[in-house]
Amino acid sequence: MFEVTLADIRKIANEYSIDECPTAFYELQRYNYDEENKDSKEVRLIIKVVFEKHSAVVIRFKNERNVTKKHIEAQCRFAVQLSKGGIKTPYIYHIDGHYANDYHINGYDVIVTIEDFCDGEVKAVDEKIARMTGVLLAQMHNVSEKMNLHVYDKVMFNPLLRNELFDISVFSENKEILREIEPSLYDEIESITESYLRKIEVFKEETQYAVQGDISLCNLYITDDSEMGVFDYNNSGDNVLFYDVIMQAVFESRLMDYKGDYPEREQNILSAFLNGYDSVRPFTNLQKDIYPYLCAVISAYWLGDMSFDEGNLKSLIEKKQADAICRFMNNMRNRLIDLQEFPLFG
Ligand SMILES: Nc1ncnc2c1ncn2[C@@H]1O[C@H](COP(=O)(O)OP(=O)(O)O)[C@@H](O)[C@H]1O
Ligand SMILES: [Mg+2]
Structure with missing residues (x-):
């Protein structure tokens, strides 16, 4: 199973220019690809990371069929453009202008993105x-x-x-x-x-x-x-x-x-x-x-x-x-x- 440690997160956060060390993280979403196939290297893990001072962020780790880094980068660029156009959407962090970046963690190749955590999720519609x-x-x-x-x-x-x-x-x-x-x-x-x-x-x-x-x-x-x-x-x-x-x-x-x-x-x-x-x-x-x-x-x-x-x-x-x-x-x-x-x- 794909796992990350606080040390992995710290390294990634630093590379995305968040200098402070994270204090904890929580899983928001995990797709269990290895339930169907135990050798699967597919991953979708979304975590919330908290710091003492810095506001919380969400890190997504992905390795999914038909989802390329280019593709995720295009989706992030769209979100950033929407934000420039006045739409409320979380700030997306980047490394030298690249939102989606490759990492090798715990034996898995994953594509990583980071954005701000936003409170107030809508849980029911009226x-x-x-x-x-x-x-x-x-x-x-x-x-x-x-x-x-x-x-x-x-x-x-x-x-x-x-x-x-x-x-x-x-x-x-x-x-x-x-x-x-x-x-x-x-x-x-x-x-x-x-x-x-x-x-x-x-x-x-x-x-x-x-x-x-x-x-x-x-x-x-x-x-x-x-x-x-x-x-x-x-x-x-x-x-x-x-x-x-x-x-x-x-x-x-x-x-x-x-x-x-x-x-x-x-x-x-x-x-x-x-x-x-x-x-x-x-x-x-x-x-x-x-x-x-x-x-x-x-x-x-x-x-x-x-x-x-x-x-x-x-x-x-x-x-x-x-x-x-x-x-x-x-x-x-x-x-x-x-x-x-x-x-x-x-
Ligand atoms: N930026 C964010 N701020 C707050 N919660 C988030 C954020 N991104 C994701 N989440 C939480 O994680 C869940 C899964 O993330 P999401 O990007 O919607 O993945 P999926 O594609 O699996 O639906 C969301 O339903 C929400 O609860
Ligand atoms: Mg969703």
């Missing part, structure tokens, strides 16, 4: 937090566009690619099986989906800009003067900004921990997020027109329903449960035709 998140995202989008920022990497929330909210592949790759059960329903869903995707694609050629790509609780904090800030650029990349805001808003409204539970919660959180965003970076009429189709596709092909949650389509197909599949497909069709208007107040 409408006020959702609105603030929307405002922050719009400010970040404005800075990214104005400063022409790019990370040149894929994101989790591009609806035209494999993404973390919805998945059409289970439906399309099982066409033969599903058509055998309900041919006309299958064809109907397929054709509605095709027509919606054509509409959503209208923004496909827009310039993509750098986005943080995971603006969710646990990556947000509220400062002492009640401003919202953001850390964790692990999933930053380039996206069409409209796709980013809608996908992130849906993500925030459906997959977070919430402060309360009431029937309109999801709708209200979504609405608060989008209204916050709109107050800084107004949506265009075309974006508002396309919104219902994107939401309908997200909802009909919800990733959990397709592959992970109880009664998901993949498992129904494996178990050959024709009646349940039929109900599932009816539900998909209903979600597709239930077009929700853009939820702006006033």
Whole structure:
């Protein structure tokens, strides 16, 4: 297992121009890659380091497949540019201008970054937090566009690619099986989906800009003067900004921990997020027109329903449960035709 000592941390901190000796450190996050493969040399360890006088810092140690130093450096540069543009985000330390640096510790090659620790992490979402998140995202989008920022990497929330909210592949790759059960329903869903995707694609050629790509609780904090800030650029990349805001808003409204539970919660959180965003970076009429189709596709092909949650389509197909599949497909069709208007107040 990858371990660090206070002596390792002291050496790294010194090289990053923090002269004081650390007094202690605590693990914030550890991915146990060696649970799956005991010989794995993959690492993601995030620690908080405290000093007597110097304010606390966060050190990230990484060695992950497909994550290069160049890549982490680009993510850090993006965060630094956002900060210059007025976005609250932790100060990132560097060695001679390089944020990401190679270390060999305890038999592991790791890439290290250091940033300030920020108090006030957001642990649960309510409408006020959702609105603030929307405002922050719009400010970040404005800075990214104005400063022409790019990370040149894929994101989790591009609806035209494999993404973390919805998945059409289970439906399309099982066409033969599903058509055998309900041919006309299958064809109907397929054709509605095709027509919606054509509409959503209208923004496909827009310039993509750098986005943080995971603006969710646990990556947000509220400062002492009640401003919202953001850390964790692990999933930053380039996206069409409209796709980013809608996908992130849906993500925030459906997959977070919430402060309360009431029937309109999801709708209200979504609405608060989008209204916050709109107050800084107004949506265009075309974006508002396309919104219902994107939401309908997200909802009909919800990733959990397709592959992970109880009664998901993949498992129904494996178990050959024709009646349940039929109900599932009816539900998909209903979600597709239930077009929700853009939820702006006033
Ligand atoms: N700069 C920071 N200030 C305060 N807490 C942080 C900071 N960076 C990370 N953390 C804490 O560590 C956790 C994991 O870090 P994060 O960068 O979000 O990693 P992951 O990519 O695994 O989500 C965060 O959810 C947060 O609790
Ligand atoms: Mg995170």
